[in-house]
Amino acid sequence: MNPNTATSAEGIASYLAVLHKHRLLIADAYHHDTLTRSEENHRAISELQQHRALIPYLQDEFRLSPSLSRHLDEVSQRQRNYAVSSNFADQIERLKKLADECLKASHENRPEDRDNYEGDFDSGVFELGESISEHLLLLRTLTDNRFANVNTLAEKQRQNEYYIKQAEKLGEALSLLQTDAALLELLNSSTLLTQLAAIYQRQLLAKLPEWRANLLDITQTLRKYLYRLREVAPEARRLRNFAHFLKRNPDFTLPEVEALPHLPDWAGCVGNRTIHAHPDLATNATREALIEVAASLPPAPPHFVRERSAGSRFVTHEAPLVQVLQAKPVQQAFQQYLQAAQLAAAPLSALDWKRQTTRFAALDDEAWLLYTLHAVQMLRQHREEVVRRLEVQRNVAPVRHPHDGNIVVRDIVLWKKP
Numbered sequence: 110m111n112p113n114t115a116t117s118a119e120g121i122a123s124y125l126a127v128l129h130k131h132r133l134l135i136a137d138a139y140h141h142d143t144l145t146r147s148e149e150n151h152r153a154i155s156e157l158q159q160h161r162a163l164i165p166y167l168q169d170e171f172r173l174s175p176s177l178s179r180h181l182d183e184v185s186q187r188q189r190n191y192a193v194s195s196n197f198a199d200q201i202e203r204l205k206k207l208a209d210e211c212l213k214a215s216h217e218n219r220p221e222d223r224d225n226y227e228g229d230f231d232s233g234v235f236e237l238g239e240s241i242s243e244h245l246l247l248l249r250t251l252t253d254n255r256f257a258n259v260n261t262l263a264e265k266q267r268q269n270e271y272y273i274k275q276a277e278k279l280g281e282a283l284s285l286l287q288t289d290a291a292l293l294e295l296l297n298s299s300t301l302l303t304q305l306a307a308i309y310q311r312q313l314l315a316k317l318p319e320w321r322a323n324l325l326d327i328t329q330t331l332r333k334y335l336y337r338l339r340e341v342a343p344e345a346r347r348l349r350n351f352a353h354f355l356k357r358n359p360d361f362t363l364p365e366v367e368a369l370p371h372l373p374d375w376a377g378c379v380g381n382r383t384i385h386a387h388p389d390l391a392t393n394a395t396r397e398a399l400i401e402v403a404a405s406l407p408p409a410p411p412h413f414v415r416e417r418s419a420g421s422r423f424v425t426h427e428a429p430l431v432q433v434l435q436a437k438p439v440q441q442a443f444q445q446y447l448q449a450a451q452l453a454a455a456p457l458s459a460l461d462w463k464r465q466t467t468r469f470a471a472l473d474d475e476a477w478l479l480y481t482l483h484a485v486q487m488l489r490q491h492r493e494e495v496v497r498r499l500e501v502q503r504n505v506a507p508v509r510h511p512h513d514g515n516i517v518v519r520d521i522v523l524w525k526k527p
Contacts, residue, residue, distance in 0.1 A: 207226050212299060244275070273332065501523055
């Protein structure tokens with residue numbers, strides 16, 4: 110490891126340790142904008158001042174360094190009024206100088222300087238991309254909440270115009286990234302700058318379409334919102350003037366209509382509103398007029414509601430009818446076949462038993478086999494004891510061809526387990 114790198118890393122670690130040690134003072138200075146020296150914190154303030162974390166502001170008062178304050182703004186997403194964007198043109202010009210110095214160091218066989226310039230170019234491209242992304246995020250946030258950090262219409266309008274200009278500057282910077290002939294020609298002029306050109310393409314040019322689409326959406330929203338503010342401004346101005354008039358004249362009351370020689374022109378202008386008249390029931394004249402109107406109405410036709418009498422319980426002395434369900438022939442046949450199989454020590458064919466039993470010989474063979482198979486399967490699923498004491502065997506027809514998926518059951522045989 111390079112000893113300079115190790116020393117630099119140790120210095121950064123030491124600086125971060127100081128910030129962590131005095132984190133409460135830093136948070137206090139950030140939230141209250143200033144920090145006052147006292148007997149308890151004077152040593153800590155001196156240590157933070159040595160590390161450029163605190164800067165003298167007034168006598169015995171200190172503020173955070175601007176770079177540290179901006180970093181905390183990004184972490185806490187704090188919105189500053191009229192936040193100023195980075196100077197993108199200067200950052201792009203710095204990239205030109207770094208690329209040019211890197212090329213010269215390569216020609217002059219200065220590898221260490223070339224590596225330093227390449228590292229600075231990589232960092233500069235990264236910082237420029239992050240600045241653009243952060244500025245777009247700020248504009249998006251302000252657009253979405255419609256400048257909720259201001260209270261008056263005039264402030265909203267001024268902020269809107271300001272951020273429209275910021276968006277236009279950002280648009281010019283995005284165009285400059287792709288149209289700056291000097292930088293692009295320099296990066297493509299030599300194979301020694303191939304790595305820098307790849308970094309520039311990956312970190313900036315590849316993100317341009319997304320940045321432009323986002324910026325276009327933000328700009329359209331800002332212009333649309335500004336148009337709405339200008340459209341509302343005259344009406345808001347009249348309301349504000351009337352509010353100031355009422356504050357200066359707290360005893361002002363509107364004149365009665367009868368006292369006016371003639372109605373003003375604005376009295377007959379009601380735009381997009383419908384006036385509904387409501388009688389004032391607090392006056393006797395209105396009540397008397399409504400009584401006359403009510404008396405002139407024809408009476409409503411009478412409406413009789415027929416009341417239904419309560420019912421009584423109907424008692425019958427006849428015996429209730431009981432319907433006895435009879436088992437179907439196939440069900441009766443299966444029960445008798447099952448009993449015969451429990452007594453048989455040898456296999457008992459279902460088809461042979463059915464054909465030999467005169468009462469059930471007329472049953473269809475296929476229907477009888479289908480019912481028997483289903484009934485045995487259901488008894489097995491319910492783990493009936495009667496099936497557990499029986500052996501079950503199916504007589505299956507040979508397969509017609511190797512890929513035949515049909516199983517043809519010719520017969521089923523039951524007999525008692527030994």
